[in-house]
Amino acid sequence: MEGGETRTDGNAIAGVLQEVFVREVTTSRIACAGCGNVEPIGAEHAYTQAPGIVLRCRNCDTVLLVVTQAPGRNVLAFPRSRWIEIATD
Amino acid sequence: MARAAVLGRLNWTLGEVTELIDETPRVRSIVLDVANWPGHRAGQHVDVRLTAEDGYQAQRSYSIASAPEDSRLAITVELLPDGEVSSYLFGELRRGDQLELRGPIGGYFVWEASKGGPLLLVGGGSGIVPLMSMLRHREAAGGSVGARLVYSSRSLDDVIYRDELQELSAGSNGPEVFHTLTRSQPPGWTGYARRVDGAMLSETAWPASSSATAFMCGPTPFVESVATALVLLGYPATSVKTERFGPTGG
DSSP states (O other), rough: OOGGGEEEEGGGGGHHHHHHHHHEEEEEEEEEEEOEEEEEEEHHHEEEEEEEEEEOOTTTEEEEEEEEEEEEEEEOSSSSSSEEEOOOO | OOOOHHTOOOOEEEEEEEEEEEETTTTTEEEEEEETTTOOBTTOOEEEEETTTTEEEEEOOOESOOOOTSSSSEEEEEOOTTHHHHHHHTTTTTTOEEEHHHHHOOSSSSGGGGGGOOOEEEEEGGGHHHHHHHHHHHHHHTTSEEEEEEEEESSSGOOOTTHHHHHHHSSSTTOEEEEESSSSTTTTTTTTTOOHHHHHHHHOOOOOOGEEEEEEEEEEEHHHHHHHHHHHOOOOGGGGEEEOOSSOOO
């Protein structure tokens, strides 16, 4: 998908991700199941204009993570990510 | 409650507006007194939420402009055409009002003086805001880290924090500041007068061999072209940190 000006990055969805993970995760690394690229979430591409929030691999555009917000809950999907590294302090 | 804070749960809180500063005709800083503000790092942002009488809510992210060392929290907001949140923050908000916010948010686009430098900052328009927090933080920490700012604005009147940048750069340990004005330039302008490009960065950026950390913030096409140019100049992609504004919903 050619995002053009609708593209932001993981920083833009830091608040929503912190709601979901109950901690700061933009420095956490995520591995793409499409190309194997590993990046901090903050460096990946994000699209926030859709009904859900979509995080895509900055290298190959594979969908890594989707957050769908609904009243009273967030639904988290990992279509094509291999792992996320979350610090334990 | 204390445990929730440790775990990083984001809670909405209220800040009282203590000052409104018109930076340019379309840009305003909002200074807030937030009880129990946990502190922030330069580059982080806050979410601001407005609630209408009928319960309708609108939420936006704004970069923090103040330094961690500053006593009060400041955000800087650009008035966007048809922006439902920014038009309220411009037209309706008064000193003494309460604003609902949560934060600080983010950790990737963050700089701390203890990380050292040199520091390269490249800002487009209101993308200067988180970079200003970094420069203010650098100044508060003694200014020992080398810093350069390349800042693109449409015209001189659109330069946010113009006087403060002038003062900072005139200081003995001040950052080097390079302005470019892309649409109109005053008579006698000696700065750059075009969009930031590879040639401009080769003249202004630290050489790649300096192991500089680069932060760039602005509209998506601006950030992506600057990041690409820096990588072509030899900056490792991991030392180039980007924050894209994207289509700001206003």
